[in-house]
Amino acid sequence: MTTHKRLAWIAVDWGSSNLRVWTMSDADEVLAHRGTERGMLGLTSTQYEAALLDVVGDWLMSDGQVDVIVCGMAGARQGWREAPYLAVPARLEALAEGAVAPPVQDPRLRVRLLPGLCQRYDETGREFDVMRGEETQLAGLVAHEPEFTGRVCLPGTHAKWARLVTGELQDFQTFMTGELYRLLAHQSVLSHSLREDDLADTACREAFVTAVRDVSIKPARVTQWLFGIRAGDLLDERLPAGEVRGACLAARLSGLMIGLELAGALDGVDENERVCLIGAKSLCHRYALALETLGHPSRVIDSERAVLAGLALARGTLNRN
C-alpha cells in the first residue's frame, strides 16, 4: 500500500464502547480510518496492545517506530494504564504534559495515553465532574483558535458543557442526556409508543421544538411530560396515525431531554450568546435546532476533525519536549 510510505503517526480515540483509529501523515492528514467495538469496557489492561495490533498491525512497517497518541477511557484507572486527571482550570495545549506511556511489547509502537480532566467543588460554583476524551476535542478547537472564548457543548451519552476563556478551560458540567434518552426510549413504559424520529419531517420537528420550549419554561414538570408521552399515545386524537405517530412521540422525548439539558446549561447565560457544538453532525443539528428555539445561535464543529486536531496538537508537544 502506498499509504504506508507516508504513515507518520496513529491517532486513537478509545472510548468505553468503541475503538477508533486513524493513520496520519506528517502534515496531519488522514490516510485511513478504521473502527471496532472493542471499547475499554470489554478489555483488561493486558489486552489493549493486542486489540490495537488487530486493527493497525497491517499498517505498521516491519522496522521503525510509530507514535500512537490515544485519548479516551483507555487512560482511565480501569484502562490500559491510568493517565491521572488534570485539574481545571486547565490550558488545553498542556494535555500532553499529563500523558503516560503504557507497557508495550511490540517495539514498533510508541504509545502515549492522554489524561482526562477533573473538576473539584469550590466556592466559585464548580461542582465535582470528570471528562475523558472530550478534553482532546476541546484541545482541537483551541489548536485552530488559540484565543477561543465562549461556551462549548459536546452532546452525547454524557453531554459536556465547557466554558473557555482565551483558550483556557475554566469549568465544565456533564448532563446525562444521552443515557437517559436511551433508557427511556428502550427500557421504560414509553418504549411501546416510540419509533425512530426524523426532524426533517414537519410534524416531528414541531413536536421536538414544542417539547424544548415546554421543558425550558417548566423544567420541574419533565417527568410528568414523560408519562404524558404514553398518555398522549393512548388518548390524543390530534396525533397522526401510523409510523409517524411513534416518530413524533420520539421527537418529543428527544426534545424534552435536550431541552432539559439546555435549560440547565444556559441558566444565567445571556440570550443570544453563541454556543459552539462539537459532535456528530446529525446530533449537533438537533442541538442547534433546540438552541435556536431558545434564542441561541450556534456553530458546529465535527467531532472527528476536533479529536484529530487535539491528538495532533498533543503529538507536537510530546515530540518537542
Next chain:
Amino acid sequence: MTTHKRLAWIAVDWGSSNLRVWTMSDADEVLAHRGTERGMLGLTSTQYEAALLDVVGDWLMSDGQVDVIVCGMAGARQGWREAPYLAVPARLEALAEGAVAPPVQDPRLRVRLLPGLCQRYDETGREFDVMRGEETQLAGLVAHEPEFTGRVCLPGTHAKWARLVTGELQDFQTFMTGELYRLLAHQSVLSHSLREDDLADTACREAFVTAVRDVSIKPARVTQWLFGIRAGDLLDERLPAGEVRGACLAARLSGLMIGLELAGALDGVDENERVCLIGAKSLCHRYALALETLGHPSRVIDSERAVLAGLALARGTLNRN
C-alpha cells in the same frame, strides 16, 4: 376453615406485575390475604380466571356465589376484559357505574372489573393522563371522608397527584418518578456507585434532604446532578467510606427524583398546604420527609386500607343497583 363461614366477598387488586387478593367479611373486615406475581403483563385474557382460582380456589364454598371486585390493570384493554376509562372530573363513589363483568366459567364467581380514569387535554390546564388502580384508593379515601378537599399523592412507579374538591376528582398528573429511579439505580452508569439507602441513618437523611432542596431550587440541573453522583463517588473526599458511601449516594438519587416530582406537582401550590399521601408506609415516610423539607405538612394513609375501602364502596354500590 372457620373463615369460610364468614367469607362474604373477595377484594382483588390486579396490577401489571402483581395480583393481591383479600377475603372479606360482610362487615368489610379482612379474613385472609394472599399475593402472587401473576400480574396482568404475563397473562392473556383467557388465563385470568384460572390464575384467580389458583389463589382463591380453596377459599370458595362448593355452592353459592361470591362477589369478586377487581381494580387495576386487569380491566385494561390488554387485560381480562376492558373496563373503559371514566373521564375526569369524576365522583369517586361512581366508579362502580363503569364496572364490567368479564367472561367466567366457574358459577361460584361473580366478577366485576372497576374502570380506570382518563383525563383529556383542555384549556383549564388538564393534560392527557390515565390511571388504573389508584382511582380505587382515592375512592377509599372518599368512602371515609366524603367531603375531602385537597391534594393527594400516590407514590410509586408512576406516581399520581390528584386534586379533589368535596370528594370529586378534578384533575390529576402522573410523574414517572419510580420508574426513572429504578432505571437509573440499576441500569445506568450510576449503578456502580449505589447501595441500598436507609433514611434512619443521619448521613443518608442529610443527603436525601439536600438533594430535595437542590432540585427544588434548580430543577433544570437535575441531569447534571445525576452525573454528579458518579463524579462525587470518584472525587469527593467528604463522602463517607465503605457501604454508607453508596447508601448516601442512593439517598441523593432518591432525593433528586422525589424532589423533582414535588417541584413539579407543587408548582403554584400554597406553601403549608397539607398533602395526603396514600401508599406503602416506608415510601410515604420518604415523601413526607421531602414534603416537610419544602414546607408542606402531610398525612399518610396506608394503600391497602385505601384500596379495600374503595373496593368495598364499589361493592356496596353494585349490590344496591
